Amino acid sequence: xxxxxxxxxxxxxxxxxxxxxxxxxxxxxxxxxxxxxxxxxxxxxxxxxxxxxxxxxxxxxxxxxxxxxxxxxxxxxxxxxxxxxxxxxxxxxxxxxxxxxxxxxxxxxxxxxxxxxxxxxxxxxxxxxxxxxxxxxxxxxxxxxxxxxxxxxxxxxxxxxxxxxxxxxxxxxxxxxxxxxxxxxxxxxxxxxxxxxxxxxxxxxxxxxxxxxxxxxxxxxxxx
Amino acid sequence: xxxxxxxxxxxxxxxxxxxxxxxxxxxxxxxxxxxxxxxxxxxxxxxxxxxxxxxxxxxxxxxxxxxxxxxxxxxxxxxxxxxxxxxxxxxxxxxxxxxxxxxxxxxxxxxxxxxxxxxxxxxxxxxxxxxxxxxxxxxxxxxxxxxxxxxxxxxxxxxxxxxxxxxxxxxxxxxxxxxxxxxxxxxxxxxxxxxxxxxxxxxxxxxxxxxxxxxxxxxxxxxxxxxxxxxxxxxxxxxxxxxxxxxxxxxxxxxxxxxxxxxxxxxxxxxxxxxxxxxxxxxxxxxxxxxxxxx
Numbered sequence: 001x002x003x004x005x006x007x008x009x010x011x012x013x014x015x016x017x018x019x020x021x022x023x024x025x026x027x028x029x030x031x032x033x034x035x036x037x038x039x040x041x042x043x044x045x046x047x048x049x050x051x052x053x054x055x056x057x058x059x060x061x062x063x064x065x066x067x068x069x070x071x072x073x074x075x076x077x078x079x080x081x082x083x084x085x086x087x088x089x090x091x092x093x094x095x096x097x098x099x100x101x102x103x104x105x106x107x108x109x110x111x112x113x114x115x116x117x118x119x120x121x122x123x124x125x126x127x128x129x130x131x132x133x134x135x136x137x138x139x140x141x142x143x144x145x146x147x148x149x150x151x152x153x154x155x156x157x158x159x160x161x162x163x164x165x166x167x168x169x170x171x172x173x174x175x176x177x178x179x180x181x182x183x184x185x186x187x188x189x190x191x192x193x194x195x196x197x198x199x200x201x202x203x204x205x206x207x208x209x210x211x212x213x214x215x216x217x218x219x220x221x222x223x224x
Numbered sequence: 225x226x227x228x229x230x231x232x233x234x235x236x237x238x239x240x241x242x243x244x245x246x247x248x249x250x251x252x253x254x255x256x257x258x259x260x261x262x263x264x265x266x267x268x269x270x271x272x273x274x275x276x277x278x279x280x281x282x283x284x285x286x287x288x289x290x291x292x293x294x295x296x297x298x299x300x301x302x303x304x305x306x307x308x309x310x311x312x313x314x315x316x317x318x319x320x321x322x323x324x325x326x327x328x329x330x331x332x333x334x335x336x337x338x339x340x341x342x343x344x345x346x347x348x349x350x351x352x353x354x355x356x357x358x359x360x361x362x363x364x365x366x367x368x369x370x371x372x373x374x375x376x377x378x379x380x381x382x383x384x385x386x387x388x389x390x391x392x393x394x395x396x397x398x399x400x401x402x403x404x405x406x407x408x409x410x411x412x413x414x415x416x417x418x419x420x421x422x423x424x425x426x427x428x429x430x431x432x433x434x435x436x437x438x439x440x441x442x443x444x445x446x447x448x449x450x451x452x453x454x455x456x457x458x459x460x461x462x463x464x465x466x467x468x469x470x471x472x473x474x475x476x477x478x479x480x481x482x483x484x485x486x487x488x489x490x491x492x493x494x495x496x497x498x499x500x501x502x503x504x505x506x507x508x509x510x511x512x513x514x515x516x517x518x519x
Contacts (some may be wrong), residue, residue, distance in 0.1 A: 012302025075337070082273075082341040171328045171338075173292065181300040184293040188449075188505070 005193030008186045009200060021178035022204050025164040028095050028174075033157050035096075036103025043104055044111020045137070058108070065105035071166050073098045078170040095167045099160055106156055114148040115141060147223045154216040158209045175201060273342040274471035277480050280345055285324045288314045289344035292329035296505050297350045309501040310348040313367060313468075316493065317346070320484060336360050339471045346481070347469045354464070362472050364481040366465030366516045367494055372402050373440030374457040375428075375447050381456040382435040388413055395433035397424045402437040405461045440513070444506050458513050465516060482518075489518035 009015045047058050078094040081087045089097070118141055126136040168177040179197045186193050280286050290310050291298035298308040306314075306327045318325040328344050335351060338344045339361045352370060353363045374394075376382040385406075388394065393416045396403045406413055416433050418424035425446070428436040436443065440458055447453045468485075470477050488494070494515045498506075506514065 008302075013304050014302050017300075017304050075334075079334075079337045079341045079343075082343065086273075088343070168329070169331060169334060171289075171330065171334075171343075173329050177292065177329065180293040182302075184295045185299045185301055187295055 004196035004199070005186070005190040006196035006200065008182055008190050008193045009197060011186075014182050018175060018178050018182070018200070018204070021173060021175035022208070024172060025161065025174045025176075026208060028092065028099065028167065028172075029157075029161040029164050032096050032099030032103055033160055035100045036107050036156075036160075037153065039100065039104040040107020041111055043108030044115065047108055047112040048115050062105045062109055065102050070098060070102060070163055071169060073101065074166060074170050091167070091170045091172045094170060095164070095172060099164075103156065103160055107153060110149060110152045110156065111145065114145045114152070117148060118144050147220075150216050150219050150223075154213055157212055161208060162205065175204060273340065274474040274477075275342065275345055276474065277476035280477070281321060281323060283323075285326050286318060286321060286346065287326045287328055287344040288318070289328045289330040289335060289338050289347040289349055290314060291331075291349045292327075294350060296501050298348070307501070309368070309497055310350060312497045312501055313494075314346075314348050316488070317481070317484060321480075335469075339469060342471055345470065345474075345477060350466055351469050352464050353467050357469075360472065361469045362474065362478050364468040364470065364478055365485045365518050366467040367485065367518075368466040369459070369514055369516055370464045370466060371440050371458075371462070372405055372437055372460040373443040373455055374435050374437045374460060375443040375453050375455045376435040377431075378452050378454045380434065381454050383456045385410055385413065385457070385460070388434060392434040393432070395424050395428050395436040397421060397438060400438060401461075402439070406437060409461070440510075441506070444510050448505070448507050455510075458510060485518045492517060 077098050081089055126140045165176040179201045183194045183197050292300050296308050298310045301307045330349050335347050335349055393414045395416045398417045398419055443455050447455045468481050494517050498511050498515050
């Protein structure tokens with residue numbers, strides 16, 4: 001049988017460390033995802049308003065997030081804040097700030113898109129029934145928006161989980177970094193370990209992302 | 225009409241915002257620190273972007289940046305403990321300072337950034353001393369040598385680059401110091417360039433070239449792992465050194481490290497370090513080539 005070097009994972013505490021690394025990734029991404037979704041909803045609704053100042057400000061925000069690579073944002077927040085303001089943010093806090101900054105903008109845009117895609121008739125009918133603005137959004141618009149949002153936001157969430165691998169650049173040891181450490185420490189004894197270890201990392205990411213994608217399927221079926 | 229104006233304003237604001245962010249972004253890269261935002265750097269050092277020796281001792285922990293995936297210099301072993309040539313020194317520094325060590329896993333690309341923001345006190349991550357880097361950080365005395373090396377088959381060992389015949393080719397990897405050095409100093413030698421380590425390796429094993437020039441640590445490790453090859457020239461060109469680095473201006477810590485390195489030199493500390501961490505990879509023959517002891 002081909003030696004894939006998976007056995008290196010069972011040396012010492014290697015596998016445990018890999019799981020700890022995975023937990024670091026999950027922790028950072030889940031905290032960011034929850035905050036991003038909540039803030040994203042607000043930003044999304046704000047984006048649909050016809051206030052020109054708000055419109056410009058949010059547009060600038062969204063474009064910055066789109067243009068800036070997450071890696072650059074991480075460096076700016078982690079090293080830049082210390083350099084410019086003398087604030088010593090922890091690496092985890094910086095990572096969460098960057099991921100929320102990014103997630104909120106993209107989520108906001110998804111919410112905006114979903115609201116805009118709901119036909120004007122829905123609003124007009126609600127107003128005709130005598131509902132006010134809040135009631136219209138609460139009873140008529142948001143249920144339809146949520147349904148459209150589910151598949152879109154699942155994309156964003158899984159993307160955020162996978163992008164956590166970048167945080168190794170600011171010294172956080174997450175699952176991918178642990179796997180590199182394991183491969184490198186065993187380079188001589190087991191040169192093929194890279195394949196086996198990365199295959200396991202792939203499975204771990206899959207195990208995290210797959211339930212989320214199943215949940216989305218379930219929700220979509222239930223609501224249709 | 226109204227829409228048009230709004231669009232224009234949006235565009236302008238965007239450009240402005242990006243310019244501001246762009247500038248802020250540059251501030252955090254090393255290059256711009258020399259040019260535009262030189263003020264920011266000097267302002268920071270006056271407000272002290274680092275911890276002095278006393279402050280470190282008082283806090284009871286020292287932050288040391290090391291590689292966590294560069295075996296055998298800095299890596300994490302199967303028990304989750306940091307180990308390697310650099311870490312062996314870090315352990316000793318921590319012990320002699322009487323403080324706990326907090327290891328920070330660094331990457332080649334962020335080592336300077338970590339020091340300049342004071343997020344680590346010392347970098348011990350196989351940090352080669354160069355003039356450009358010495359403008360950004362302060363290097364202590366060296367503890368290891370790096371140079372170029374040339375490996376060739378055992379039956380026809382190349383002992384000097386002058387022995388290389390007109391039709392012989394030397395294998396190099398593009399973009400390495402070996403390529404730059406040979407192009408500059410031996411323009412007559414024909415080079416065979418490869419992009420990746422693996423390609424160069426198989427080309428050399430197939431006998432496409434009479435010799436292979438690369439970092440000496442690389443060629444030494446290659447000759448030990450593969451039968452039938454010998455490093456004819458273990459040290460070529462400019463000797464570079466590897467040294468601990470601290471934040472620019474952190475004199476108390478720098479002086480302490482230098483004194484410590486001198487004390488360690490007396491007890492032949494780095495020979496012990498070599499035997500403990502590098503012997504398996506490089507063998508006993510290269511101990512004197514690679515190790516530096518301060519007298």
